[in-house]
Amino acid sequence: MKMSLPLYDALTSISVSGDKATAVVNAWETDVEKLASKSDLLQTETHLKASISELGTEVRAMIKEQGALIKEQGAELRALISGLEAQNKIVRWQFGVLFVCISVPAIKLVYDFLNKAFLG
Secondary structure (H helix, E strand, O other), X not given: OOOHHHHHHHHHHOOOOHHHHHHHHHHHHHHHHHOOOHHHHHHHHHHHHHHXXXXXXXXXXXXXXXXXXXXXXXXXXXXXXXXXXXXXXXHHHHHHHHHHHHHHHHHHHHHHHHHHHHHO
């Protein structure tokens, strides 16, 4: 209300009616109530800085946790890959033995056929 009275007096001195001057002063007071003071802004700034700092700490902790989980999962993945490589070697040996088991009798059959056909 400190500033309202001089504003009202200034408006009435330039021939603004009392009702209109009162309406302007009331509207001005309503707008001024919504404005933040320097101390309000400093308090908000301090609060925001503290919140940002706290969130930064939380994010760093979460990043470290995720890094540890990724390392753990990487180790598990490497172990699984090693197991698959061992199984892959076994499958290769099985195919090799199967190839030998099929090709040796087939070669013998071809040899016997050619032996009878040309020498026979």
